[in-house]
Amino acid sequence: MLLQQLVNGIMIGSVYALTAMGATLIYGILRILDIANAAAYAVGAYLGWYIYTLTNNLFLAFFLAMILTGLIGVLVEKYIYLPIISKPNVITIVPLITSVGLFTLTGDLLRLIAGPNVKSLGVKLRIGVLQIGNLRINPEWIFIIILTALLFSILWFILNKTKLGLAWRATASDSEIAQAMGVNINVSMALSYILGYGFAASAGIMVGLLYNSIYPTMGDIPSYKMLAIIVLGGLGNPVGTVLAGLLIGLSETLVAAYIGSIMPRDVIAFLVLIIVLLVKPSGLISKKNA
Numbered sequence: 554m555l556l557q558q559l560v561n562g563i564m565i566g567s568v569y570a571l572t573a574m575g576a577t578l579i580y581g582i583l584r585i586l587d588i589a590n591a592a593a594y595a596v597g598a599y600l601g602w603y604i605y606t607l608t609n610n611l612f613l614a615f616f617l618a619m620i621l622t623g624l625i626g627v628l629v630e631k632y633i634y635l636p637i638i639s640k641p642n643v644i645t646i647v648p649l650i651t652s653v654g655l656f657t658l659t660g661d662l663l664r665l666i667a668g669p670n671v672k673s674l675g676v677k678l679r680i681g682v683l684q685i686g687n688l689r690i691n692p693e694w695i696f697i698i699i700l701t702a703l704l705f706s707i708l709w710f711i712l713n714k715t716k717l718g719l720a721w722r723a724t725a726s727d728s729e730i731a732q733a734m735g736v737n738i739n740v741s742m743a744l745s746y747i748l749g750y751g752f753a754a755s756a757g758i759m760v761g762l763l764y765n766s767i768y769p770t771m772g773d774i775p776s777y778k779m780l781a782i783i784v785l786g787g788l789g790n791p792v793g794t795v796l797a798g799l800l801i802g803l804s805e806t807l808v809a810a811y812i813g814s815i816m817p818r819d820v821i822a823f824l825v826l827i828i829v830l831l832v833k834p835s836g837l838i839s840k841k842n843a
Contacts, residue, residue: 556688558810559803564694566802567701568763570795571756572775573782574708575626575749581725581789582738582745583638585648589629590753591776592659597622597754598767599667602674611676615700615758619751626750627743629655635742656776663769671768674761697759704755705795708748712791717744725789774819781822785829787836796837801825 575590597618605614633655637648684690712718717740723731724741732738756775761767782801786793805821829837 558806560688560690560694562803562806563799564697564802565806566799567698568756568759568798569775569778569782569802570798571701571704571752571759573779573786573794573798574791575746575751575753576779577783577786577789577791577794578721578745578749580783581791582721582728582742583634583648584789585634585638585645586652586780586783587634587749588649588652588776588780589655589659590652590749591772591779592656593622593626593750593753594757594760594775595663595767595769595772596625596659596757597750598757598761598771599663600754601758602672602761602767605674605676611762615755618758619754622754623747623749623751626746629750630742630746656772660769660772667769669769671766673765674758674767675765676762693763697763700755700759704752708752708791711744711748717741721745778819778822781826785826785836787838790836790838793836793838800829800837 572591572594575593576587579585579587579590600621601614601618604617605611608614633651634648637643637651710718712721720731720736720738721741721744723734723736724738728738731741757767757771760771778801782797783789783794785800786795786797801822804825805818808821809818
């Protein structure tokens, strides 16, 4: 049923967009592709799992995991990335290599600390399955779609209706001019990492909730899909990232449902990227706006 597949695609696309949003916000400020943002996806899932086992409160687990992962992101920005990019004559590939190394290191640390085995999130939602005609919506899907819409609404409000958001957009547009006009670009960079790593953490918990499992390498596939999404959406563009995530989620779901296993599901993201970039090389939305 087409409607069923559309709902499935929107749900998966929402999670993809959340995962890639952090890398988009960070690229908008620092102009680096932070692969380690996918590590925040796994870290957030494990923090959410640990907090939930202690409190048995899913909303508290989401909130605390996002906050803690966001604070980890600020530390990463301050003590790893800034010392590197502040050095003179640093070639642009150095921060990228650093982020890949940090991503690999995080996966190994999770394996050492939490063990290599798959862990069950064990969340039992009280909401029943929603049945509308032939359309079946699981309670986890309802939770994910509502929470994703809420998070993106909060992000839109912060970027468009607050002074912090204005400072972020000014810094993303031209950091030197923004600094000359009195904008504290360090605050803008910190905001990018708090929101970016926090959003990635929420996506990791959502996937753990959806499949009832988390594991140390769960950020591997999102790491390269994240790159496809932020390029497809127009580098550094939050709105384009949301559209690209939804497009890839819908494409994967519809191709898998109606064409079958003619190609691996995870290849579809890059196929969509190639097709769109052939038509529109700048991505879906090239202008940086929120």
